[in-house]
Amino acid sequence: MSASRRLEPNRRMSEDPLEAAIMPPANESMDDRERRLQAEAQAKKVSDGIDEMLRREEKERSKKRQIKVLLLGQSESGKSTTLKQFQLLHTPAAFRAERMAWRSVIYLNLVRSVRRILEAISPDPDINGSNDDLPDEGDSVASIIISAKGNHRSYVVPDYERYSSRLAPLLRLEERLSQQLSSPEEEEPIRLHPDATSSAYASSVSLAPVSPSSSNSSGPSSAGPISAPQLKSQASEVSVHTHSNWKKMFSFGGKPKSVDTNELVGWWEDPDDPCHVMYSCAQAMTELWRDRTIRWVLEQKRIRLEESSGFYLDEIERITAKKYIPTDEDVLKARLKTLGVTEHTFTLSHGMIRGVEWKIYDVGGARSQRQAWAPYFEDVNAIIFLAPISAFDQQLAEDPRVNRLEDSLLLWKMVVSNKLLANVNIVLFLNKCDLLRAKLESGVRLNHHLYSYGDKPNDYESVKKFFYNKFGFIHQQHTPNKDRELYVHFTSVTDTRRTQVIINNVRDIVLKANLKDIQLI
Ligand SMILES: Nc1nc2c(ncn2[C@@H]2O[C@H](COP(=O)(O)OP(=O)(O)OP(=O)(O)O)[C@@H](O)[C@H]2O)c(=O)[nH]1
Ligand SMILES: [Mg+2]
Structure with missing residues (x-):
């Protein structure tokens, strides 16, 4: 009888004893075949059930730990x-591998502090006659103007126009960095507005992606001072949605690394790198922050920059160096609102x-x-x-x-x-x-x-x-x-x-x- 069994070619060639043992008989009837397939399906179901149970137990175990x-x-x-x-x-x-990505956030934080100072000392257009009361050139004392109703004070800082002209490039840099962070595929790009869900505000200031060539023309002219409305519209928090891959975007993955330190090198040779604008405005920023008249106005207005990202104002020279690499402390203090x-x-x-x-x-x-x-x-x-x-x-x-x-x-x-x-x-x-x-x-x-x-x-x-x-x-x-x-x-x-x-x-x-x-x- 066994001699009459017809083996299928691939079966005949199998040398695996287990496979040979579970092979169906060659003369299997249709009924036997049906029963065997049902039994195999049942066995598979049980086996899959056990696998699933083990998988669940493993998941539960790792969850427990x-x-x-x-x-x-x-x-x-x-x-x-x-x-x-x-x-x-x-x-x-x-943590340290990401520090170059934080550099741009730190620049944005520093520029924001500068913006807040300029905003605080900008002339109030609602108060008439402020120009008449400007102190003489060279006078280091700010004049105080009190509105007719007596409930609104404005401080005139003689050097406001000069500072705002010198610092205008920072405003354009801020816009450019924000635009870079707002990659088109981002659901929630970096925004410069106080509350991401405030739709009225969002529609007025959220930054639509623009082509690099238009970014220069969209900024304010570097020749003129920054107007108060321009300052007010953007002097708010930098925020980024956690889905964003801003770290990747700002980490300069293509740049070479130093053999000794494994740190990035050479970014300062790129004329478009933001370090150049920061560097060129460093002197004006330092003067602004050290200006005693301005400090006095900030005090009068109870603006405490040290409570936000003002920390960087005391570090302008270090941060605006072209080869600046953020320290651990700089990264810890960098402010990026979480969405x-x-x-x-x-x-x-x-x-x-x-x-x-x-x-x-x-x-x-x-x-x-x-x-x-x-x-x-x-x-x-x-x-x-x-x-x-x-x-x-x-x-x-x-x-x-x-x-x-x-x-x-x-x-x-x-x-x-x-x-x-x-x-x-x-x-x-x-x-x-x-x-x-x-x-x-x-x-x-x-x-x-x-x-x-x-x-x-x-x-x-x-x-x-x-x-x-x-x-x-x-x-x-x-x-x-x-x-x-x-x-x-x-x-x-x-x-x-x-x-x-x-x-x-x-x-x-x-x-x-x-x-x-x-x-x-
Ligand atoms: N001086 C000082 N600054 C702090 C301290 N804790 C946080 N900061 C600063 O406060 C700012 C806000 O801190 P974050 O950690 O961004 O605050 P957050 O709670 O995550 O805020 P959201 O993301 O908006 O919810 C940052 O600039 C921090 O550097 C602190 O104990 N002392
Ligand atoms: Mg947060």
């Missing part, structure tokens, strides 16, 4: 800066617990961005909430009627009372302590802005303690989980040494609290 941390807080509270500190601590090589959510992942390769994956989410804190927070509440392990306590005398950029401290307190209440977050560890960073100290020491009184502070001392330690109690009390009153411990740190997240100690501490607290969840005990 994951810690998710969400950074929350209002705009400019320091979330992205904290994320950068995490990156610098855990993935320093990647959307950024995710940063790292795995601890040493220490008591290895192999746990950390995911840090940085969200946009402006009011229009906050609706994006909620989906992340579902499976987050810890929240770092940043409250900039130096902002007690400031208003929200997106709504000047709202005090920033008040907004922070309301947000804090919203987060700590959220039932979805009842079992989530919460770490509070009472941030910008360096600015708080400087502000109090310069004589700004907390009780002028927060009446409930009463006549308590206006020194740094007393104010810190007051904020500690205030935020702690709100947590105690509103948390749905009375057993939850609150961890509070006084921070200045631009200070790398101190912040990294705090980050390590937070990491250990969060790990300890989640040991069970990540199946390490």
